[in-house]
Amino acid sequence: xxxxxxxxxxxxxxxxxxxxxxxxxxxxxxxxxxxxxxxxxxxxxxxxxxxxxxxxxxxxxxxxxxxxxxxxxxxxxxxxxxxxxxxxxxxxxxxxxxxxxxxxxxxxxxxxxxxxxxxxxxxxxxxxxxxxxxxxxxxxxxxxxxxxxxxxxxxxxxxxxxxxxxxxxxxxxxxxxxxxxxxxxxxxxxxxxxxxxxxxxxxxxxxxxxxxxxxxxxxxxxxxxxxxxxxxxxxxxxxxxxxxxx
Ligand code: HEM
Numbered sequence: 001x002x003x004x005x006x007x008x009x010x011x012x013x014x015x016x017x018x019x020x021x022x023x024x025x026x027x028x029x030x031x032x033x034x035x036x037x038x039x040x041x042x043x044x045x046x047x048x049x050x051x052x053x054x055x056x057x058x059x060x061x062x063x064x065x066x067x068x069x070x071x072x073x074x075x076x077x078x079x080x081x082x083x084x085x086x087x088x089x090x091x092x093x094x095x096x097x098x099x100x101x102x103x104x105x106x107x108x109x110x111x112x113x114x115x116x117x118x119x120x121x122x123x124x125x126x127x128x129x130x131x132x133x134x135x136x137x138x139x140x141x142x143x144x145x146x147x148x149x150x151x152x153x154x155x156x157x158x159x160x161x162x163x164x165x166x167x168x169x170x171x172x173x174x175x176x177x178x179x180x181x182x183x184x185x186x187x188x189x190x191x192x193x194x195x196x197x198x199x200x201x202x203x204x205x206x207x208x209x210x211x212x213x214x215x216x217x218x219x220x221x222x223x224x225x226x227x228x229x230x231x232x233x234x235x236x237x238x239x240x241x242x243x244x245x246x
Pocket of ligand 1 (some may be wrong): 048049052053096099107118119120121122125182185188189192193205208211212
């Protein structure tokens with residue numbers, strides 16, 4: 001096939017209403033020129049990163065709205081918007097798999113062109129890391145403190161599967177999916193550059209493992225093991241077998 005001909009069609013004229021509204025002219029020139037790619041995997045490498053940035057922009061923007069609705073205790077809006085956030089997070093996880101089709105060698109070639117660039121500089125990721133604390137504060141103020149509720153009550157002693165519980169579970173899902181993204185990203189690194197390698201910043205990849213252990217809302221995870229310990233006291237350290245003593 002005549003590559004040049006198809007490259008031109010791919011870029012589009014940029015003059016039709018659809019193209020103007022979506023700004024395809026700019027969008028499709030956010031990647032290197034076809035002639036400048038260092039190998040056949042570089043377009044994919046750029047596109048996946050750019051798409052992930054767009055999802056993080058949407059997630060961050062949606063979390064700002066969620067914070068407004070938390071303060072209004074508009075739980076229906078909060079839950080609908082959290083569903084949007086969770087789907088976008090799942091897409092981010094799924095889309096990482098595309099890069100598993102890139103060979104280690106092709107990545108090394110691309111890496112030579114990255115300069116000092118590192119995922120740690122991602123604007124989308126950095127903004128999300130700044131948002132979880134204010135979100136927790138809004139939840140705590142408007143769903144717990146204002147009603148004299150605690151995490152223990154909404155999960156255990158006063159459990160009604162009420163609004164505070166539903167919002168807490170949406171927060172936990174956000175936290176869990178964030179950890180899952182970090183885990184899948186780590187698996188991608190195992191596959192592409194190996195775990196022992198130094199990163200572009202010269203620091204070992206192990207810093208990523210610390211990130212994987214980060215919990216945004218530790219209280220929502222602690223309550224689960226507290227409950228297991230608490231409920232466990234009913235049967236002590238060792239339980240009788242279900243079939244009774246033999
Ligand atoms: C083959 C592909 C990839 C490789 C080999 C890779 C490698 C790495 C490495 C070694 C780090 C450690 C920090 C550093 O080097 O400065 C890192 C961090 C990071 N990367 Fe990637 N990455 C890849 C793809 C992606 C993609 C697709 C995203 C999409 C958003 C991404 C986002 C990030 C983020 C956000 C961090 C900071 C993580 C944190 O602080 O927990 N990476 N990456």
